[in-house]
Amino acid sequence: MPPKKKARVTKRTAKSDKDERESVSTVKAADKTAGHKRKAVSSVETGNNGTSESSGAPQYCHWLMKSEPESRFENGIDVKFGIEDLKALPDQTDCWDGVRNYQARNFMRQMKEGQLAFFYHSNCKDPGIAGIMKIVKEAYVDHTQFDKKDVHYDASSKPENPKWSMVDVQYQRMMKRFLPLSELKKYHLEHRPKGGILKDMALFTRARLSVQPLTAEEFDFILSLEDKEPL
Numbered sequence: 001m002p003p004k005k006k007a008r009v010t011k012r013t014a015k016s017d018k019d020e021r022e023s024v025s026t027v028k029a030a031d032k033t034a035g036h037k038r039k040a041v042s043s044v045e046t047g048n049n050g051t052s053e054s055s056g057a058p059q060y061c062h063w064l065m066k067s068e069p070e071s072r073f074e075n076g077i078d079v080k081f082g083i084e085d086l087k088a089l090p091d092q093t094d095c096w097d098g099v100r101n102y103q104a105r106n107f108m109r110q111m112k113e114g115q116l117a118f119f120y121h122s123n124c125k126d127p128g129i130a131g132i133m134k135i136v137k138e139a140y141v142d143h144t145q146f147d148k149k150d151v152h153y154d155a156s157s158k159p160e161n162p163k164w165s166m167v168d169v170q171y172q173r174m175m176k177r178f179l180p181l182s183e184l185k186k187y188h189l190e191h192r193p194k195g196g197i198l199k200d201m202a203l204f205t206r207a208r209l210s211v212q213p214l215t216a217e218e219f220d221f222i223l224s225l226e227d228k229e230p231l
Contacts, residue, residue, distance in 0.1 A: 058213070059110060060107070060110060060213035060214065060215070061112070061115050061216065062115065062116055062117070062213070062214040062215070062216060062218070062219035063107070063111065063115065063116070063117035063118070063135075063211065063212065063213060063214060064117060064118045064120050064129070064202070064203060064211075064212045064213075064214055065096060065117050065118070065119060065120060065133075065169070065210065065211050065212075066120045066121075066122040066123075066210040066211070066212075067081045067082065067083075067119065067120070067121065067122065067210075068080055068081060068082070068121070068122060068123045068124060069081070069082025069083070069084075069085075069121045069124050069130070070082075070123070070124045070125070072123070074151040075151055077151050079098075079151060082121060082130070083119045083121070083130040083131045083133075083171065083174065086119070086133065086169070086171045087131075087171045089171075091170065092170055092171035093136060093168060093169065093170040093171070094168065094169060095137075095142075095166050095167070095168050095169075096108070096166050096167050096168070096169050096211075097142045097143075097144045097152065097166045098142070098144060098151075098152040098166075099142070099164065099165075099166065099210060099211060100152060100154065100164065101208075101209060101210065101211075103206075103209060104209050104210050104211035104212075105163075105164060105165055105211075107209075107211045107212065107213055108139050108165055108166065108167050108211055109139040109165055110213075111135045111138060111139060111167050112135065112138060113135055113136060113137065113138055114134065114135065114136075115134070115135045116132055116133070116134055116135075116172070116219070117132070117133050117134070117135065117169065118131070118132060118214070118219075118222065119131045119132065119133050119171075120203075122210070126178070126180060127180070127181040128178055128179050128180035128181045128182075128183075128184070129175055129178070129179040129184070129222065130174065130175060130178055131171070131172070131173060131174040131175055132172040132173055132175070133169040133170060133171055133172055134169065134170045134172050135167055135168070135169060136168045136169065136170045137167055137168030138167060139165040139166065139167050140165060140166065140167075141162045141164075141165060141166075142162070142164040142165055142166040144164075144166075145157040145162060145163060145164045146159060146162075152164075175226055176226035176227065177226055177230075179222065179225055179226070180230075181203075183225070183230055183231050184198070184201070184203060184222070185204065186231045187221075187225075187231065188201055188203075188204045197217050197218055197221045198218060198221065198222075201214070201218055202214070
């Protein structure tokens with residue numbers, strides 16, 4: 001739904017994968033511990049309209065959150081943050097900062113503690129879904145917007161009226177197999193004319209968003225692909 005732009009490498013090294021084969025039911029039952037504050041780097045886009053979602057907007061409970069697993073420097077700072085980096089942190093928990101798109105921000109403000117999100121590797125050689133994480137702290141002020149040394153500093157945002165929010169996420173497990181964008185796109189194209197589950201998946205209909213909603217049906221279908229041969 002991402003993650004310190006100061007030497008982002010600080011939070012980016014792998015540790016043991018005891019949850020590798022954890023079942024989905026166990027993931028959902030995992031206790032909801034609050035996380036350490038750090039920066040889960042998410043893809044950053046420039047927003048269009050700053051209006052908040054209307055009260056009648058759809059409410060979601062599953063998510064896909066993009067982050068960059070390969071080194072990329074902005075103003076001399078590496079913004080790399082892959083799932084292995086999240087897994088390596090204390091309590092395997094971090095804040096998902098740096099979102100600078102209003103719609104993506106609004107989706108984060110909908111997130112509830114305990115909800116699950118796919119960790120999606122973006123802007124890299126092999127984009128796709130790498131693992132699962134859990135929301136462990138609901139939306140609060142993203143402090144990086146006020147930090148002049150941070151790559152996501154926003155001079156137009158004021159402490160008395162902050163524009164940007166973030167959530168805390170906690171690593172749950174790796175996918176049983178990496179689900180590449182190319183495979184997901186094949187399902188989307190197959191489902192679109194037939195009215196299948198992935199016909200309207202935001203990854204293809206709102207592709208630029210770094211934080212995207214998933215219906216329960218989309219989430220479960222994608223999860224089921226772990227146990228299938230690649231399409």
